[in-house]
Amino acid sequence: MKKFNIAIIGLGGQGIITMGTVMKNAALSSDLRDVSGSERRGGAQREGYVETFVKYIFYENRSEMSDPRKNMHSPMIESGGANALISLEPLETLRGIRYLNGNSTVIFNMTPYIPVSVRMNKTEYPEISFIVSELEKITENIFYYDFDKISIENFNSLTQKNIVALGALFAKTDIPIHTSAIEKILASGKGAKDNLRAFDIGLKL
Amino acid sequence: MGKGNLFVNGIDADKAIVLGNEAIARGALEAGIGYASMYPGTPASEIIAVLDKNKKYIENLYTEFSLNEHISLHGAIGASWSGIRSLCAMKNVGLNVASEPAQFLAYTGVKAGLVLAIGSDPGAPSSSNEQDDRWYSLHTFMPVLEPSNIQEAKDFTKNSFDVSEEFSFGIVVMAPSRLCHNAGTLYFGDLRDRSNIKGNFKKDPENYLNLFGMAVKNHAKFLERSELLKKFLAKSDFNKIINGGRSKTGFISSGVIYAHLMEALDVLGVDDHKILKLGFTFPLSEELFKEFFKGLDEILIIEEAEGFLEFQIKKIAYELGFKGRIYGKEFFKRTGELTLDGVMTGISRFLEKPLPAYFDFAVRKDKELSGKLPQRSGTFCIGCPHRATFYSILKAVGFSNANGKERDVVIAGDIGCYTLGLLPPYSAMDFLTCMNAGLGIGQAISIFDKKKKVIALVGDSTFYHSGIPVLINAVRNNADVLYIILDNSWTAMTGHQGTPSTQKDAFGIATGNAINLKDLVKTLGVSYIKSIDPNSVRRFASQIKSALKEPGVKVLIAKRECVLQEIRRNKILKKNENGISGTGESLYEIQKNRCVKCNECFTELACPAIILKKGVQGEENYYYIDPASCVKCGVCYEVCPNSAIRKVEFDLRPEFKLIEKKIDEELSEVPANI
Numbered sequence: 001m002k003k004f005n006i007a008i009i010g011l012g013g014q015g016i017i018t019m020g021t022v023m024k025n026a027a028l029s030s031d032l033r034d035v036s037g038s039e040r041r042g043g044a045q046r047e048g049y050v051e052t053f054v055k056y057i058f059y060e061n062r063s064e065m066s067d068p069r070k071n072m073h074s075p076m077i078e079s080g081g082a083n084a085l086i087s088l089e090p091l092e093t094l095r096g097i098r099y100l101n102g103n104s105t106v107i108f109n110m111t112p113y114i115p116v117s118v119r120m121n122k123t124e125y126p127e128i129s130f131i132v133s134e135l136e137k138i139t140e141n142i143f144y145y146d147f148d149k150i151s152i153e154n155f156n157s158l159t160q161k162n163i164v165a166l167g168a169l170f171a172k173t174d175i176p177i178h179t180s181a182i183e184k185i186l187a188s189g190k191g192a193k194d195n196l197r198a199f200d201i202g203l204k205l
Numbered sequence: 206m207g208k209g210n211l212f213v214n215g216i217d218a219d220k221a222i223v224l225g226n227e228a229i230a231r232g233a234l235e236a237g238i239g240y241a242s243m244y245p246g247t248p249a250s251e252i253i254a255v256l257d258k259n260k261k262y263i264e265n266l267y268t269e270f271s272l273n274e275h276i277s278l279h280g281a282i283g284a285s286w287s288g289i290r291s292l293c294a295m296k297n298v299g300l301n302v303a304s305e306p307a308q309f310l311a312y313t314g315v316k317a318g319l320v321l322a323i324g325s326d327p328g329a330p331s332s333s334n335e336q337d338d339r340w341y342s343l344h345t346f347m348p349v350l351e352p353s354n355i356q357e358a359k360d361f362t363k364n365s366f367d368v369s370e371e372f373s374f375g376i377v378v379m380a381p382s383r384l385c386h387n388a389g390t391l392y393f394g395d396l397r398d399r400s401n402i403k404g405n406f407k408k409d410p411e412n413y414l415n416l417f418g419m420a421v422k423n424h425a426k427f428l429e430r431s432e433l434l435k436k437f438l439a440k441s442d443f444n445k446i447i448n449g450g451r452s453k454t455g456f457i458s459s460g461v462i463y464a465h466l467m468e469a470l471d472v473l474g475v476d477d478h479k480i481l482k483l484g485f486t487f488p489l490s491e492e493l494f495k496e497f498f499k500g501l502d503e504i505l506i507i508e509e510a511e512g513f514l515e516f517q518i519k520k521i522a523y524e525l526g527f528k529g530r531i532y533g534k535e536f537f538k539r540t541g542e543l544t545l546d547g548v549m550t551g552i553s554r555f556l557e558k559p560l561p562a563y564f565d566f567a568v569r570k571d572k573e574l575s576g577k578l579p580q581r582s583g584t585f586c587i588g589c590p591h592r593a594t595f596y597s598i599l600k601a602v603g604f605s606n607a608n609g610k611e612r613d614v615v616i617a618g619d620i621g622c623y624t625l626g627l628l629p630p631y632s633a634m635d636f637l638t639c640m641n642a643g644l645g646i647g648q649a650i651s652i653f654d655k656k657k658k659v660i661a662l663v664g665d666s667t668f669y670h671s672g673i674p675v676l677i678n679a680v681r682n683n684a685d686v687l688y689i690i691l692d693n694s695w696t697a698m699t700g701h702q703g704t705p706s707t708q709k710d711a712f713g714i715a716t717g718n719a720i721n722l723k724d725l726v727k728t729l730g731v732s733y734i735k736s737i738d739p740n741s742v743r744r745f746a747s748q749i750k751s752a753l754k755e756p757g758v759k760v761l762i763a764k765r766e767c768v769l770q771e772i773r774r775n776k777i778l779k780k781n782e783n784g785i786s787g788t789g790e791s792l793y794e795i796q797k798n799r800c801v802k803c804n805e806c807f808t809e810l811a812c813p814a815i816i817l818k819k820g821v822q823g824e825e826n827y828y829y830i831d832p833a834s835c836v837k838c839g840v841c842y843e844v845c846p847n848s849a850i851r852k853v854e855f856d857l858r859p860e861f862k863l864i865e866k867k868i869d870e871e872l873s874e875v876p877a878n879i
Binding site for chain 2: 001011012020021024025027028033034035036037038039040047048049052068069070072073074075076077078079080081091092094095097098099100101102113114115116117118119120122123124125126134137138152157158
């Protein structure tokens with residue numbers, strides 16, 4: 001059995017859950033038997049921390065599929081267990097650091113959303129350089145872009161930033177799902193034209 | 206019936222990505238339910254929401270968002286007694302409210318199958334406590350079924366209707382938020398024919414009249430039925446023993462924790478142990494344990510919270526004369542969510558087998574960093590009328606963060622979106638427990654501490670849930686409380702279910718039977734009552750000040766619709782025009798030359814659309830209203846003491862053309878394809 005674990009984190013309203021849903025549906029149309037992963041939605045709609053996991057599970061053979069020791073999977077990812085981490089908010093990337101190992105790939109968004117504690121001058125928001133240096137202590141595979149800016153420049157809206165980031169994930173990792181599976185899902189959903197273009201922009205980053 | 210979608214029409218061999226909650230709903234649908242109800246509550250809300258949303262495509266399905274859980278479960282019982290399979294859902298604390306019908310259900314029994322789906326919330330990310338509802342069953346005798354993944358959520362729910370009918374119990378299907386909000390693959394089963402779902406209440410006085418000696422007789426009957434159920438469970442597929450190798454140590458687990466366990470064993474490379482997977486965690490069958498204990502001399506129970514299984518299993522082991530040791534809570538914590546990490550760590554400690562190096566490294570790194578990072582807490586949505594309410598209250602009674610002085614006003618909190626007012630920067634609640642505790646506790650404080658004024662808060666949905674008797678009680682007993690009802694017309698936090706205050710749905714269609722809250726409150730005996738738009742913050746603050754000077758029970762209704770619903774409706778109604786998806790007509794901007802950074806809008810109102818921008822070329826940093834986020838509610842315009850905020854036409858600058866907001870993402874709660 002092989003697994004490919006992806007943690008997607010950010011804030012409520014950034015399209016984190018949509019990203020997870022697109023990725024899971026892509027697996028469905030591509031022969032994978034199992035895809036799972038839970039969401040933390042407590043803070044959705046209110047700028048709270050949101051995370052969703054996508055776990056692609058590949059069985060070696062039929063007997064593994066029916067083996068109770070192999071065919072049951074936690075909806076969570078263990079510490080250090082992520083093949084890839086996408087974060088749509090720079091500070092939150094550091095909260096996701098617990099999922100990383102030496103081989104993980106990190107993709108994060110550079111536009112900060114300032115928490116109340118910083119607003120009230122109680123703490124300071126970390127610099128991007130600090131975030132990168134902390135990540136570099138764990139893995140070399142770090143990519144960061146201003147997805148908010150890319151989305152606004154290309155679509156005059158923030159709505160597409162998550163799909164651009166999804167494209168970047170496919171460009172920068174060896175994710176075992178074909179881009180055409182994602183495109184198929186995007187093509188059948190709302191705002192298909194923009195989303196397909198956003199995915200393509202991400203792929204070319 | 207219309208065409209519908211896969212959730213409605215999917216048949217055997219179809220598959221889809223669904224939420225755990227939707228899988229439970231689909232299981233109930235496959236079992237042929239005709240009744241589904243709930244009082245909305247995270248994490249369980251989507252169970253009924255998905256049925257309600259699709260009912261136009263489903264023949265003979267009645268759905269209801271009841272006013273509270275007590276009513277909702279009684280409704281399910283009435284449907285069952287009429288021969289209709291029924292599903293009632295609620296969040297963990299909902300069972301406290303529904304505990305009364307739950308206590309009687311075993312006595313009277315069911316006719317058609319009845320399932321009570323409960324969403325528990327370990328770690329309390331969306332609840333005010335962590336209670337483990339399984340313990341209720343020690344006295345309600347309701348059997349408890351715990352699915353481990355999405356497929357089981359559907360299959361178990363479906364099959365539990367048969368168990369319910371055979372043994373005449375309502376069955377509890379328990380799912381923690383990790384399962385409720387797990388999205389993954391579900392393979393559908395076939396649907397029952399729905400054309401002949403018709404109610405027929407057959408009188409059954411022997412079971413349904415539960416009084417005096419009849420109640421005692423019913424008590425004996427359900428104890429007997431519970432024994433029969435145990436016999437059935439010794440052999441049923443709901444529970445499963447996985448045989449191990451040579452190890453004399455066995456593991457017992459259930460639900461999502463079992464899924465964590467199996468993954469933990471896989472990661473740790475452990476496959477030698479006998480495992481008991483419990484589907485039903487109440488009642489437990491002695492027969493099953495006799496079988497499981499064979500050849501073992503040590504057992505580890507892996508479960509969340511205080512140890513419901515351990516409590517029962519130790520008793521069974523004693524009665525069976527099991528000579529080995531049983532461990533549980535020595536290795537797994539009692540509070541907070543038991544995560545995959547928690548299970549891995551506990552197993553590693555128990556087996557004295559080291560954790561993988563990458564795991565240790567990541568845990569250490571996280572510990573090192575987490576203390577240094579700014580905390581992030583949720584806040585009100587941009588344009589939320591509750592933000593204006595809290596600002597007004599604090600304007601009237603003083604900000605808690607102002608020069609460290611304690612307020613001489615007690616603010617009683619309650620359950621809903623407005624609960625977020627207890628977080629900084631508002632910190633505007635002095636206590637918070639359960640639904641409608643605010644006024645009840647506040648009333649007594651007002652009697653015993655005459656030096657302090659009491660303000661009690663409540664939302665419209667919470668008020669209708671169980672607040673009416675609390676208010677009458679306060680009036681009848683001459684409490685001295687200012688009661689502010691934050692009426693936003695929706696049960697907003699759980700995904701916008703209607704309340705009796707809802708006048709128009711998201712499509713602009715009138716509900717027709719909305720209650721006039723002001724008239725209702727007047728009828729309850731309140732003479733001081735005013736309704737006000739909370740966004741008029743100056744007027745609202747002065748009304749709060751003057752109300753606090755009056756004796757007795759005063760009611761202020763802060764009436765303004767949830768901004769998300771207002772925007773959603775505007776968007777739907779203007780779909781074919783290039784309308785603006787906001788509330789007002791103008792945008793607002795902060796004039797750099799007039800702003801003195803007094804922080805009124807930035808830290809006291811604390812609207813997230815107002816941000817601090819870095820100045821360029823030696824220029825000072827400045828406050829800026831982000832046009833991509835602002836919904837034009839205009840509250841900042843009103844709070845600014847220096848008239849530094851002005852209205853502008855939206856098309857003056859290119860960035861103001863951002864009319865498509867992130868609202869679409871914010872509102873898409875349920876995966877789009879189901």
